Amino acid sequence: MGLKGKTIVVTGPTGMVGPALSKALAVDNRVIALARFSDTAVRADLEASEVECLAVDLVAPDFSAVPREVDVVLNLAVIKSGDWPTDLAVCAEATGHLMSHFRDAEAFLHCSSGAVYQPNGGEPFTEDSPHGNHHEHMMPTYSISKIAGESVARFGAQEFDLPTVIARLNVPYGDGGGWPYFHLLMMRAGMAIEVNPDGARYNLIHDEDIAADLPALLGQASVPAATLNWASPELVSIAQWCEFMAEVDGCDPPQIVKADAAIPSTVMDTTHIRELRPERLVGWQDGLRRMVQNNPA
Structure with missing residues (x-):
């Protein structure tokens, strides 16, 4: 349409x-x-x-x-x-x-x-x-x-x-924020980030x-x-995106803590959306870099 x-x-x-x-x-x-x-x-x-x-x-x-x-x-x-x-x-x-x-x-x-x-x-x-x-x-x-x-x-x-x-x-997520942005704020504040023991992986x-x-x-x-x-086909863990954002931002590396009560992984089969629109405009690293730079400390 x-x-x-x-x-x-x-x-x-x-x-x-x-x-x-x-x-x-x-x-x-x-x-x-x-x-x-x-x-x-x-x-x-x-x-x-x-x-x-x-x-x-x-x-x-x-x-x-x-x-x-x-x-x-x-x-x-x-x-x-x-x-x-x-x-x-x-x-x-x-x-x-x-x-x-x-x-x-x-x-x-x-x-x-x-x-x-x-x-x-x-x-x-x-x-x-x-x-x-x-x-x-x-x-x-x-x-x-x-x-x-x-x-x-x-x-x-x-x-x-x-x-x-x-x-x-x-x-x-985007230039204005999203779930990774909250993790960025937590890292800047020196707070620990809880992740599920199943690997905490998601499609940004x-x-x-x-x-x-x-x-x-x-x-x-x-x-x-x-x-x-x-969803995007790219699969990323919270630990991965936090480590990447910390490097871009210059803040201390993330304090990752495993917790059973943290949100489990949401790994999506993206077969159907890829058939409809194979190409992606923004990869997760470029997107997170933009988000960090657009929201300075």
């Missing part, structure tokens, strides 16, 4: 993925961003890039001021409050409300997570791998809420005849590749909903 001249709704525009993606899409499209926008500076930054911001609280959504006539919906909204009613409302129930409101859209992308998979010791997850509470020790509500969200998206695709793709994202994916993947992913939207792993 081409992404020029479209009207695109983005939920989660203030999160880890949403800001950079919304700005990139706004270059050639009308982008309508839905969030609470409690941080006025974040809203102003998006609006400076021609992103239209509408205040909507997905815990109890009111779409009365939101146009129904849109082409594409990107549901990136997520919350990790640890409160079950709140997290299920945003990650699952709000998906149904969105799909109902935008039932006439050309395509609906529901952003899920590799956290839906049952930990397996670091073996690759295919899209058919068993589900489980992958993040139960660190974020007890997250995995279950994301699994519930996928179920709602599958129902909505068939109920509203809405072409849908469920994309399971794995460790996004840069903001630029996330944006570049969108047309191909939306082209897979169907009824029933399609499901794909959304």
Whole structure:
């Protein structure tokens, strides 16, 4: 699906993925961003890039001021409050409300997570791998809420005849931050970094590749909903990316501590996304170097 001249709704525009993606899409499209926008500076930054911001609280959504006539919906909204009613409302129930409101859209992308998979010791997850509470020790509500969200998206695709793709994202990052950025801050503060004994390996994916993947992913939207792993083929451990960032930054090397309660590896089988878009724009070393240099101590 081409992404020029479209009207695109983005939920989660203030999160880890949403800001950079919304700005990139706004270059050639009308982008309508839905969030609470409690941080006025974040809203102003998006609006400076021609992103239209509408205040909507997905815990109890009111779409009365939101146009129904849109082409594409990107549901990136997520919350990790640890409160079950709140997290299920945003990650699952709000998906149904969105799909109902935008039932006439050309395509609906529901952003899920590799956290839906049952930990397996670091073996690759295919899209058919068993589900489980992958993040139960660190974020007890997250995995279950994301699994519930996928179920709602599958129902909505068939109920509203809405072409849908469920994309399971794995460790996004970019110039503005991401999970590795938190590790960088911990190293600068001299804090130990806990990793799972299974090797703590993940597929990093840069903001630029996330944006570049969108047309191909939306082209897979169907009824029933399609499901794909959304990740870069490059597999990197926390220890590897921390050692690399420390070298670039000049801070002390990471203090790596093994802990059973740390988030297990999320190694994704990327066969399908590589078939759709074989080339990657940003390798993990170049991407992390840019992130470190863009966020000096």
